Amino acid sequence: MSEQTSILILDDEPIVSKRLRPSLEKKGYEVETFTASADALKRVRERQFDIVVTDLKMEGVDGMQFLTEVKSLYPDTEVIVITGFATMATAKESFNKGVFDFLAKPFKLGEIAEVIAKAEAKIKKS
Amino acid sequence: MLKTLLYINEDLASSIALRYTAYLNKFVPLSLFITHVEEPDEKEQVGTGWVRHTWEDGVASSGKRLIDRMLRTENIDCPLAGRPKVFVGDREKEITYELRNGMYKLFVEGYLNTADPDQFYEVISSPLYTKAPCPMLVVKNLSISKKCALLCADSVDPRDLVEKSMEILGDSTFSFDIVFFKFNENEKLKTLDRAEGGSHLQETESLLAKAGKSVEDVIVLSGTPEQVGDHLRDYALVASTLPSRKSMRMYVLANSLASVLLVR
Amino acid sequence: MKILVALDAKDYSRKIVKDVARLAENTLADIVFLGVQEKTNEPAKTLVSALLKYQSDVYSYFSSDELPYAEFSSDQWQEKAKGDWSLSTRGMKEFTLRIRTGSVAKQAITVAKELECDLIILGCSSKFGCEWDGEMNVPLRVAEDAPCSVLVIKQARNANQIVSILDQSVVKQDSLEMVNQLVTLHDAGLKIVGVKEKKESKNDEIEHRMVELLKYYNDREVGAWVKLVDSDNVKEYVTNSSREAIVALWMGGKQSLIKKLFSRSMVDKLLETTKSALLILR
Numbered sequence: 001m002s003e004q005t006s007i008l009i010l011d012d013e014p015i016v017s018k019r020l021r022p023s024l025e026k027k028g029y030e031v032e033t034f035t036a037s038a039d040a041l042k043r044v045r046e047r048q049f050d051i052v053v054t055d056l057k058m059e060g061v062d063g064m065q066f067l068t069e070v071k072s073l074y075p076d077t078e079v080i081v082i083t084g085f086a087t088m089a090t091a092k093e094s095f096n097k098g099v100f101d102f103l104a105k106p107f108k109l110g111e112i113a114e115v116i117a118k119a120e121a122k123i124k125k126s
Numbered sequence: 127m128l129k130t131l132l133y134i135n136e137d138l139a140s141s142i143a144l145r146y147t148a149y150l151n152k153f154v155p156l157s158l159f160i161t162h163v164e165e166p167d168e169k170e171q172v173g174t175g176w177v178r179h180t181w182e183d184g185v186a187s188s189g190k191r192l193i194d195r196m197l198r199t200e201n202i203d204c205p206l207a208g209r210p211k212v213f214v215g216d217r218e219k220e221i222t223y224e225l226r227n228g229m230y231k232l233f234v235e236g237y238l239n240t241a242d243p244d245q246f247y248e249v250i251s252s253p254l255y256t257k258a259p260c261p262m263l264v265v266k267n268l269s270i271s272k273k274c275a276l277l278c279a280d281s282v283d284p285r286d287l288v289e290k291s292m293e294i295l296g297d298s299t300f301s302f303d304i305v306f307f308k309f310n311e312n313e314k315l316k317t318l319d320r321a322e323g324g325s326h327l328q329e330t331e332s333l334l335a336k337a338g339k340s341v342e343d344v345i346v347l348s349g350t351p352e353q354v355g356d357h358l359r360d361y362a363l364v365a366s367t368l369p370s371r372k373s374m375r376m377y378v379l380a381n382s383l384a385s386v387l388l389v390r
Numbered sequence: 391m392k393i394l395v396a397l398d399a400k401d402y403s404r405k406i407v408k409d410v411a412r413l414a415e416n417t418l419a420d421i422v423f424l425g426v427q428e429k430t431n432e433p434a435k436t437l438v439s440a441l442l443k444y445q446s447d448v449y450s451y452f453s454s455d456e457l458p459y460a461e462f463s464s465d466q467w468q469e470k471a472k473g474d475w476s477l478s479t480r481g482m483k484e485f486t487l488r489i490r491t492g493s494v495a496k497q498a499i500t501v502a503k504e505l506e507c508d509l510i511i512l513g514c515s516s517k518f519g520c521e522w523d524g525e526m527n528v529p530l531r532v533a534e535d536a537p538c539s540v541l542v543i544k545q546a547r548n549a550n551q552i553v554s555i556l557d558q559s560v561v562k563q564d565s566l567e568m569v570n571q572l573v574t575l576h577d578a579g580l581k582i583v584g585v586k587e588k589k590e591s592k593n594d595e596i597e598h599r600m601v602e603l604l605k606y607y608n609d610r611e612v613g614a615w616v617k618l619v620d621s622d623n624v625k626e627y628v629t630n631s632s633r634e635a636i637v638a639l640w641m642g643g644k645q646s647l648i649k650k651l652f653s654r655s656m657v658d659k660l661l662e663t664t665k666s667a668l669l670i671l672r
Contacts, residue, residue, distance in 0.1 A: 015563050057610045084570040085610070086417045092456070101482070104391040104417035105567035106508045111392065111420075138601040145605070238597060240586075240618040241627060267615045268608040314634070352630075356551075359579060359615050383581070383615040 005120050006030045006048075010040040010066060011055040011082065020053070023109050024116065037061035041069060048074045051100075051119050053112070056083040056090055064093060071098050076126070078119040082112070127157035128294065129207075131225060133235040134162050136192045141200055143236030143265040146385060148204035150263075153272070153362070154298040156232075157207040160197075161224060163217040164189045186212045218254040226259050232294055233258060239266040243351070243380035247372055250379075250388060255368060261294050261389045262368075269362040269384065273342065274300045277358075277366040278323070278330050279307045279375045288333035290389030291365040296337060300362060303343040304330055307354050309374040315349035315357055322346045355381025363387050391419040391571075394507040396498040396532070398425060398523060399440035402513035402544075407444045409546040409667075410511055411451035416575050418458045419508075420484040421448070424501050429491040433467055433475045441487045448485075459485040494522050495531035503537045509568060511541045514661050530657050533641070533670040539568045543667040551635040552669075553581045555628055561599060561640060565671035569638055570612075572669060576636070579613040583631075585624050632660050638669040 007029050009017050017033035024031050032049070034040035037058050044052070052070050056063035067079045078100040083090065086104040094102050100122070101115045132147050134140045147158065164185045189212035213220040225233055237249060246264075249255065255262050274295060276287055295302075306323035310316070320327070323346045334341055347354050355378050358364050365387040369376035379386050395410050397403040414421055423444060425437040442465070449457060460481035467475040473491035478484065490497045502510050514520040514529050520542070522528040529542040552573050573580050584600040586593050600616045607614035619627045631637055637660060660668055 013563070059609055084567045085574040085612070086571060087574055088415050088456075091416075091418055102418050104419060104571060106564040107391055108506045108508070110506065138597050141601060142604065145608070238601075238618060239616055241623065242620065268604055270608065270611050270613055356581075359581075360613070383617065 004028065004030045005050045005123070007032070007051045007053060007116065008040060008044065008049040009033045009053045010037060010058075010063070011035065011053075012037075012058045013055070016055070016082070019109065020112065023113065027113065029116070037063070037066050041066060044070055044073060049077055050123055051078050051080065051116060053080045053082060053116070056081060056094075057085050064090070064097075067094065067099060068097055076123070078123060080112070080115055080119060082107070127155050127207075128231045128297075129229065130156045130158050130232040130234060131221070131228065131230045132158060132160050133221060133233070134160050134193055134196055134210075136196060137236075137238075139236030139238045139265075140196060141236070142238075142268060143234060144196060144200045144202050146236075146265045146268055147234055148202040149269060150234075150362070151204045153300050154295065156204070158204060159208050159228070159230070160193055160206060160210040161213070161221065162189045162193050162210065163213045163215065163220045165217055166214065182214045185214045189214075218252060222254055222257060222259075231260050232263060233260055234263045234265060236265045239383065241381075243372075243377050246380035247376060250368060250376075255388065256370075258390070261290060261387055263363065264386045264388065266385050267359075267383055271360055271362040271384075272300060273303060273361050274298075274387075275303045275305045275358060275361040275364045275384070276330060276334070277305050277307060277364050277375070277378065278326055279373075279378075280324070280326060281369075281373055281375055282326065282330075282367050284326055284329040284333055286367050286389065287365070288330060288337060290367075291387065292334075292337045292339070294387065294389075295365065296339070301342045302334065302339055303345060303361070304334070304341055305354075305358065305364075306344070306346045307375060307378055308346065308348045309350070310348040312349050312353075315347060315353040318346040318348050320344055320346060322348075351377030351381045354378045356383060359383035365389060391417050391509070392422070392505060392507045393417075393419045393509045393511060394422045394424055394498065394502045394505065395444075396424050396426070396494060396510065396512040396528075397441060397444055398494070399436050400513075400515070400523060402515040402520075402522075403440070404444070405546055406511065406513040406543040407447045407546075408451075409543050410444075411448040413511075413571070413575055414448055415451055417571060418483055420486075421459070422486045422488055422501065422505060422507065424498060425487075425489045426494045426497045427489060427491055429473060433489045437489060438465075438467075441489070445485065445487060457481065458483040494525050494528050495535075498532050499535050499537070506537075508538050508564065509541060510536055510538060511543060514542050514544045516544070516662075520658075520661055527658070529661065529668075533657070536670075536672065539565055539672055540670045541572075541667055542661060542670070544661065544664050545666055547666050548578075549576050549634070549636040549666045550578050551581055551631075552576065552578050552638055553583060553628070553631040553635045554638040554640070555583050555585060555624070556599060556603075556640055557585045557596065561603070562672070565640060566603075568669065568671060572636060572638070573612060578636070579615065580607060581631075581635070582614060582616045583624075583627070584616065584618045586618050586620050588621065629660060629663050632664040632668065634665065636667045636669060637664065638671055640671045
C-alpha cells in the first residue's frame with residue numbers, strides 16, 4: 001500500500017462525488033469516484049482501497065451488496081455508509097457487516113472528513 | 127401479447143408514459159407500437175402533389191427523429207414490436223384511424239397530472255376517447271405498485287367494467303382490489319362496511335371471480351373525490367368505465383394519483 | 391447529520407421528544423438539545439432537569455447495545471461564554487445539551503450556524519403563532535433565518551404522506567435528502583406538488599423539475615406522485631393537505647413563488663391546521 005490513503009466513493013448521485021472529491025483530494029487523499037455500482041465493483045476486484053464510502057439505495061447492485069463484497073475481499077478496508085434513506089435496520093445490518101460508520105444525508109463536508117480521518121487513524125494504528 | 131399503441135410527443139407527459147409502459151410490460155406482456163402525429167400549422171402546409179408529398183416526408187422525418195430522441199433519453203427496457211409510426215395531420219383523427227386500422231387492444235398516453243378536473247375531462251370527453259375502439263390508459267404517474275383497482279360506483283355497469291378490464295388485465299400478474307366509491311363531504315376519508323356497496327359491488331366481485339381472478343381486498347370508500355383520488359395512489363392503475371359526464375366518479379378519476387384505465 | 395432540537399419545559403416540547411428519538415434512531419445523528427432561558431448567572435434548574443429528562447427519554451428509546459451516544463459522565467455544565475452552558479458526551483455519535491440566554495428564535499439560529507446543523511426541530515403550541523412562553527412566532531422566525539431546514543412538530547404522529555410543494559426555485563440536494571429521511575421515517579409516500587404560475591413560460595421549468603424528481607424516486611423504488619396546482623389554488627390545497635400529511639415547503643431564493651404566496655400569516659395558518667408537522671426547507 002502506498003503512503004497516500006486511497007478512498008473509493010460510490011454514490012449514484014453525481015453531486016455527492018462532485019462535492020466530496022475535491023475536498024478530500026485537497027486533504028491529500030487519493031480519490032476514485034463511481035456513480036454505477038457495477039463499475040465500482042469491477043474496480044474493487046482490481047485493487048484494494050483503504051477506505052470505501054458508499055451509498056445504500058442504488059439501482060443494480062445495491063450498497064449493502066457492494067459493501068459485503070468489499071469486506072469479504074478486503075476485511076481491512078474501512079467502509080463508511082452514507083444514505084439518504086436511513087433506517088435502524090440498515091444501520092444495524094451495516095454494522096453487523098463490519099462498517100466503520102454510518103452517516104445519514106444530509107451531512108456537512110466537515111462531518112464526513114472527520115469520519116474519514118478517524119478511519120484513517122484506525123488503519124494506521126493497526 | 128396485447129397489441130398496444132403508445133402516443134409519444136417530446137414532452138414530460140410522454141417521458142412518464144414511456145417509463146410507465148415499460149413497467150406495465152412486466153405485468154402485462156405488450157406488443158408495443160409507438161406513434162407520433164406531427165400537426166403542422168395551416169400556414170406551414172404547402173403545395174399539392176409532389177411538392178406536398180416531399181414536404182410531408184420532411185415533417186414525418188422530424189417526427190421520427192423526435193421519437194428516436196425520446197427513446198434514447200428514456201432508454202426504456204421494453205422492446206418495440208415494430209418501427210415507430212409517424213403521421214402528419216390532425217392528432218385525434220390520425221390516432222383513431224390507426225387504432226381502428228391496426229386493431230389495437232390498448233391505447234396509452236401520458237398526462238401531466240393537474241389538480242384541475244376540467245382539464246382531465248377535456249381529455250377523456252374528446253372524440254379520441256369517446257369513439258375509441260379499445261380501452262384507453264391515461265398515464266399520470268410512475269408506479270412501483272403490483273396492484274390494480276377496479277373502481278365501481280352506482281353509475282358503473284359491473285359487466286362492462288369487469289369484462290372490458292379483463293380483456294386488458296386478465297392475463298396480467300397484477301393483484302386486484304375492488305374500490306367502491308360513495309360521495310360524502312367528510313373531513314376524513316371513511317371506510318364503510320362492504321354491504322354499503324350494494325348489489326353492484328357484489329356483482330363486480332362475482333364477475334371477477336368468474337373471470338378467474340381472486341380479489342385481494344374490497345373497499346367501500348366514503349369521501350370527496352380528492353380524498354378518494356389520493357387514496358388510489360398505491361395502485362399501479364385504476365380501471366373504470368369511461369364517464370360520460372362530469373359525475374363525482376369522473377372527479378375521482380381526475381383526482382386519482384394513479385394512472386387511469388378507461389373501458390367502454 | 392446533525393440535528394438541533396430547541397426545547398423548553400412546556401408540553402409542546404415534551405410532545406416532540408418521541409419523534410426526535412425515532413429520527414435519531416433511524417439516522418444515528420449527532421444531537422444538540424438547546425434550552426433558552428432568561429438572563430441569569432447559572433442554568434435554570436427547571437430547564438436543566440427538563441433537558442436531562444428529554445435526553446434520558448431519547449436514550450431509553452434505544453436498546454443498550456444499540457445506543458450510539460455515550461452516557462453523561464457528570465452533570466458538570468461548562469460555561470463556554472457568559473450565558474452559554476454546555477454538557478456534551480461522545481460515543482459513536484455526539485449528544486450535547488446546551489443552555490443559552492436570550493430569545494429562543496435568535497439562539498436557535500445562532501447555535502445552528504455555529505455547529506453547522508443540518509436540521510432544526512422544534513415544537514409548536516396550539517396557540518396562534520405558536521407562542522413559546524411569551525415569545526411569538528418562534529418556529530416561523532427560526533425558519534426565516536435558519537441556515538438549514540426546519541421541522542416544526544405539532545403532534546408526534548405517523549403521517550402516511552409527505553406533501554412537498556415545489557416552485558421554480560432550485561431544489562437543493564440537502565433539502566431533498568431531508569425529505570427523503572422524513573419519507574423513510576414515516577414510511578410515507580411523497581406527493582410532489584408543483585405550483586403553476588400564471589406566466590406559462592415559467593411552468594416548463596417547474597414541470598421539468600417535478601418529473602425529474604418523480605423519476606429520481608421511482609429509480610429508488612420510493613412511492614412518489616406528481617400533481618400540478620394553480621398558484622391561485624395552492625394555499626387552499628396546502629391547507630387541506632396539512633390536516634393529514636406533513637407538508638414540506640421549499641422556501642428557496644428571493645424569487646421563490648412559494649415564499650411570496652406563503653406569507654407569515656399563511657405559515658401561521660398552516661401551523662394551526664396541521665395535525666402532524668411542517669417541514670420548511672431551505
